[in-house]
Amino acid sequence: DAKTTQPPSMDCAEGRAANLPCNHSTISGNEYVYWYRQIHSQGPQYIIHGLKNNETNEMASLIITEDRKSSTLILPHATLRDTAVYYCIVRVANNAGNMLTFGGGTRLMVKP
Amino acid sequence: DTGVSQNPRHKITKRGQNVTFRCDPISEHNRLYWYRQTLGQGPEFLTYFQNEAQLEKSRLLSDRFSAERPKGSFSTLEIQRTEQGDSAMYLCASSLDGPATTEAFFGQGTRLTVV
Numbered sequence: 001d002a003k004t005t006q007p008p009s010m011d012c013a014e015g016r017a018a019n020l021p022c023n024h025s026t027i028s029g030n031e032y033v034y035w036y037r038q039i040h041s042q043g044p045q046y047i048i049h050g051l052k053n054n055e056t057n058e059m060a061s062l063i064i065t066e067d068r069k070s071s072t073l074i075l076p077h078a079t080l081r082d083t084a085v086y087y088c089i090v091r092v093a094n095n096a097g098n099m100l101t102f103g104g105g106t107r108l109m110v111k112p
Numbered sequence: 113d114t115g116v117s118q119n120p121r122h123k124i125t126k127r128g129q130n131v132t133f134r135c136d137p138i139s140e141h142n143r144l145y146w147y148r149q150t151l152g153q154g155p156e157f158l159t160y161f162q163n164e165a166q167l168e169k170s171r172l173l174s175d176r177f178s179a180e181r182p183k184g185s186f187s188t189l190e191i192q193r194t195e196q197g198d199s200a201m202y203l204c205a206s207s208l209d210g211p212a213t214t215e216a217f218f219g220q221g222t223r224l225t226v227v
Binding site for chain 2: 041042043044045046049085087098099100101102103104105
């Protein structure tokens, strides 16, 4: 699975959009981009995934560049409860299961 | 269904003792995963079951570690002769069968402290 690079930490003001970048310059054509987050003392939580098109769900939007070498997770109106570590993961979509390779993630601090 | 359940939530044990953790996945999920997470790091994959069959084991899973899923429902992770380096959060996740785009649901983990 391709390696990802994320900033170790970011701050965001409550109510503003949080834009979390991820670099995956070695991504292959059959690899998806996934985002999970982990709130303190809880297990990771799935947020969103995509292949090459931008995706949106009730939690977030995922913007993938045309060359697929980077992506941005957008939380449109961050709240204090969005304070968490956000993990960007790249992996092949096959039937081999959810054996996810987590990196260090980005620690997002949402401030009032 | 209340999601993936792990017990106990916390375990303190003396070095050299054996410990066993339990994971109850979401009922219709036939895939179950164990991960380990040390302080300040992301989770690391340990092993994976499809129904009762253990299909993948990480090299992190030393001989002292054993996982079972006897009836394809709940799973146990046993650590024998615990060492201080085993102190970590042990996370269980489950998912439906299908491609890897199927999301994994994680439990809240069991925090092990070896003293």
